[in-house]
Amino acid sequence: MISSIEILTPKNLNEVLGILSSNGGDLRIIAGGTDIVTGLKQESNRFIKTEVLIDINRVAEVKGIGQANGRISIGAASTFTEIYKNQIVSKELPILKKAVATIGSLQIRNRATIAGNFVNNAPCADTVPALLVYNATIEIESINSKREISLQEFLQGPYITQLKKDEIVTRINIPVPPENFIGDFYKLGRRQAVAISRITFAVLMELEKNKINEIRIASGAVTPIGTRFSELEKFAKGKEVNNNFLKTLAxxxxxxxxxxxxxxxxxxxxxxxxxxxxxxxxxxxxKKNL
Ligand SMILES: Cc1cc2nc3c(=O)[nH]c(=O)nc-3n(C[C@H](O)[C@H](O)[C@H](O)COP(=O)(O)OP(=O)(O)OC[C@H]3O[C@@H](n4cnc5c(N)ncnc54)[C@H](O)[C@@H]3O)c2cc1C
Structure with a gap:
């Protein structure tokens, strides 16, 4: 049973930052609630001490998806349905779109948000490999500071991140990938739908005359946290793409x-x-090149 919890509904980011900076009990942000409410019901150690929930759904600064100055900016509280239906994401970030489509069920995707997916750094968070190959950075704010760091830096260990108690993730920024980049996302779960991932991979690359000019490789679920494979990426650079080479890389x-x-x-x-x-x-x- 969920014990009595106060729910605050700030109307803008300043209000959120003010509440987070106060020492009023064990505060926690709630976005879609698909992780936190389940955790509270199960009396999970991660959430058991929660006294106050800060609902960020009315905060415009953490919503919306836009493109400017060569970057795509996704509000931290954008739901997976909003991301899936967004035209910028469809055109520029097909790997993220594919990852989002595999998450939970329609009901979950209508509520669950992108920052809620990686803030707890669960190994099975499905957006992480896609965000890693897109070199995503995240904006983090507290009442006294604002910083932007790479997602890879943010994710420190299973269920451990750089986020401090008085901070909120406000936006996820992604450099627009060059048009000739190709890639894919793959998820293996125990069943086809509403399945926790066992293995996920994302790959993004640029080929020049059938040689790998640049490749970015990331995993989730199969490794303790979502991660890039810099040694493999270095090994693959400059190599010709053929079936034998792909087998060697695998x-x-x-x-x-x-x-x-x-x-x-x-x-x-x-x-x-x-x-x-x-x-x-x-x-x-x-496959076009094989
Ligand atoms: C039935 C079911 C199926 C699921 N299937 C999948 C799946 O296939 N793949 C998958 O990856 N996940 C899955 N999930 C897990 C969950 O839905 C996702 O991780 C989702 O993205 C969580 O987002 P949320 O907005 O609901 O997070 P919430 O529950 O609102 O919050 C989660 C955590 O993030 C923090 N938080 C949220 N937003 C911010 C922010 N802006 N700044 C700082 N902290 C923040 C909260 O304080 C909390 O600690 C599933 C869950 C359920 C219940």
């Missing part, structure tokens, strides 16, 4: 995953699945 991805997670009882099963999935995403991203 094998190397298996080695990287073992390095990050260590050998487990499930590795014997998981390793070939990871390699096959990664090979399939590379094939689908580059």
């Amino acid at each position: 094998c190397k991805m298996g080695d990287e995953i073992i390095k990050l997670t260590g050998l487990r009882w499930s590795s014997e099963y998981k390793l070939p699945v990871v390699q096959q999935m990664f090979y399939q995403i590379l094939r689908s991203a580059t």
Whole structure:
């Protein structure tokens, strides 16, 4: 049972920052509530001490999606449905759109927000690999400070981030990817719908005369937190895209995953699945060139 909790409904960002800076009990932001309400009902340790919820749904500064000066800016409290239907996202960020479409059910996507997805840094947060390959940065504000850092820096360890108690994530910014970039997103869950991810990958790359000019690779769920693979990216740069090379890269991805997670009882099963999935995403991203 959820114990009695005060709910505040500030009308603008200044009000939110004022409330966050006060020492009035254990404060927590609520956006879609799809994580926090479930957690409260289950008496999860992450939320059990919550005394006050700050509902940010009326705050215009954390809503809306726009494009200016070569960047796309997504309000932290944009729902997945808003992101999925947005024309800028459809045109410029197809990997994010594909990731968003796999989340929960329509009802969940109508409520759940993008910042709510990564603020707790759960390994299975499905937007994280897509945001990582797009080099997303996030704007964070408190009453006395404003900073913008990369998502990779923000995510520090399972369920640990850089966010301080008096801070809110306000926007997610993404440099518009060059037009010739190609890529894909892949999610494996235990079933087709409303499934927690077991393995996710996102890949974004630029090919020049069938050689990899730039490649960005990120995982989620299969690694302790969503992460980029800089060694693999360096290895792949300049290489010609053909079936043999994609198989080599997929094998190397298996080695990287073992390095990050260590050998487990499930590795014997998981390793070939990871390699096959990664090979399939590379094939689908580059299929015009094979
Ligand atoms: C049935 C079901 C299915 C689901 N399926 C998936 C799935 O397939 N993939 C997936 O990735 N997730 C899934 N989820 C998890 C959840 O829906 C998502 O993680 C969602 O993005 C959470 O967003 P929210 O707005 O509802 O977060 P909330 O519950 O409102 O908040 C979550 C956390 O983020 C904090 N927070 C929210 N916004 C901000 C902000 N702007 N600044 C600072 N802190 C903030 C809150 O304080 C809280 O700690 C599922 C959940 C349910 C219940």
